[in-house]
Amino acid sequence: MSPNHRTDLVKIPGAPAIPGLAFRLFRDESDFPAMVAVIEGIREADQLELTVSVEDFAREFRHLEHSDPHEDFLFAEVRGDVVGYSETWWAKDPEGTYLYGHHVFLLPQWRGKGICEAMLRRSERRLSEISKANPKDSPRFLQSLVEETESDLASALERTGYTVYRYGLRLVRPDLENVPDLPFPEGVEVRPVKPEHYRAIIDAWNEACKDMRSQVPISDEMFAHWRESPTFDPSMWQITWHGDEVVGTVLNFVDAEDNERYNRRRGHPEMISVKRGWRRRGIARALLARSLKVLRERGMTEAALGVDAENPSGARHLYEGMGFRVVRRAVFYRRPMD
Numbered sequence: 280m281s282p283n284h285r286t287d288l289v290k291i292p293g294a295p296a297i298p299g300l301a302f303r304l305f306r307d308e309s310d311f312p313a314m315v316a317v318i319e320g321i322r323e324a325d326q327l328e329l330t331v332s333v334e335d336f337a338r339e340f341r342h343l344e345h346s347d348p349h350e351d352f353l354f355a356e357v358r359g360d361v362v363g364y365s366e367t368w369w370a371k372d373p374e375g376t377y378l379y380g381h382h383v384f385l386l387p388q389w390r391g392k393g394i395c396e397a398m399l400r401r402s403e404r405r406l407s408e409i410s411k412a413n414p415k416d417s418p419r420f421l422q423s424l425v426e427e428t429e430s431d432l433a434s435a436l437e438r439t440g441y442t443v444y445r446y447g448l449r450l451v452r453p454d455l456e457n458v459p460d461l462p463f464p465e466g467v468e469v470r471p472v473k474p475e476h477y478r479a480i481i482d483a484w485n486e487a488c489k490d491m492r493s494q495v496p497i498s499d500e501m502f503a504h505w506r507e508s509p510t511f512d513p514s515m516w517q518i519t520w521h522g523d524e525v526v527g528t529v530l531n532f533v534d535a536e537d538n539e540r541y542n543r544r545r546g547h548p549e550m551i552s553v554k555r556g557w558r559r560r561g562i563a564r565a566l567l568a569r570s571l572k573v574l575r576e577r578g579m580t581e582a583a584l585g586v587d588a589e590n591p592s593g594a595r596h597l598y599e600g601m602g603f604r605v606v607r608r609a610v611f612y613r614r615p616m617d
């Protein structure tokens with residue numbers, strides 16, 4: 280063990296007395312393969328549907344925001360083998376609420392022994408430290424977004440006082456057939472996206488985030504991260520303009536890695552928004568219909584999107600009316616910070 284490796288050890292009071300168990304901070308990119316292995320190791324037990332690679336972690340770490348790689352990523356090791364890791368970060372939603380986020384990923388064979396609870400305590404301690412630098416007069420919550428199938432983590436959160444803030448639904452349209460041709464209101468048109476439009480498009484989406492529950496807007500760093508990703512393809516985006524004003528957005532993408540792993544051809548119409556004052560005139564429905572056709576032209580055979588189960592604009596009705604059906608549910612757990 281090198282001297283550096285000794286100083287990155289973290290003591291967690293009350294951690295279980297398991298022979299060889301130790302906690303340490305993130306070191307460098309040589310930790311990425313172990314992080315991928317943890318995700319692979321929990322995929323089946325937690326019925327997770329996601330694909331992550333070393334390159335995905337490398338990209339994520341190049342663009343971390345409100346998260347310090349050497350303080351916010353904690354590893355649990357048993358005799359030097361990584362058995363889990365946790366991460367912490369924070370964000371501010373459009374209403375000014377501070378969200379102190381965290382997640383624990385722990386291999387199934389190491390659950391039920393108190394390791395997850397110890398990592399949760401350390402995440403909360405770290406977030407409490409971070410929160411001292413932020414204003415205290417705004418609402419502050421600890422938050423963990425958990426797939427409903429991650430039942431061990433969900434139980435641990437519930438045991439430690441977290442309650443459901445809201446549910447996030449995943450909806451799928453199982454085919455891309457019978458998509459109607461729908462008109463836009465007079466003077467509203469779709470134009471091909473050019474790089475000089477990115478700012479206006481992201482601003483339009485961020486403005487619409489104010490009408491959603493705790494939807495954190497896309498920061499410059501998040502956008503820079505996405506631009507480096509293979510899923511970034513603005514030629515698929517469907518954007519409506521009225522003069523020089525963006526009035527509707529659907530930012531479509533395809534995740535080829537994910538499609539290959541799950542042997543499907545799924546496209547994602549996401550970041551669906553219509554500017555206030557232009558709503559209830561059929562713009563979102565027409566943009567979604569165009570998006571489904573674009574995805575079909577790209578060889579896709581199904582589409583999936585996410586929505587707040589109680590989206591204040593009634594977006595769920597819009598999607599169900601377009602043939603989407605709920606297939607999964609994720610839970611936003613919260614606990615007040617104090």
Ligand SMILES: CC(C)(COP(=O)(O)OP(=O)(O)OC[C@H]1O[C@@H](n2cnc3c(N)ncnc32)[C@H](O)[C@@H]1OP(=O)(O)O)[C@@H](O)C(=O)NCCC(=O)NCCS
Pocket residue numbers: 487488490491550551552553554557558559560561562563564565585586587590591592593594596597598600
């Ligand atoms: C959700 C949103 C995109 C809908 O845009 P829109 O252009 O007004 O939607 P449409 O006019 O095409 O409406 C299509 C259908 O959606 C449903 N719908 C739209 N707004 C609704 C509302 N306020 N309440 C209930 N149902 C609604 C209706 O079924 C509607 O059909 P109808 O008008 O024939 O009854 C828009 O309200 C918005 O930008 N909201 C803020 C951002 C957001 O929540 N985006 C969704 C992210 S998942």
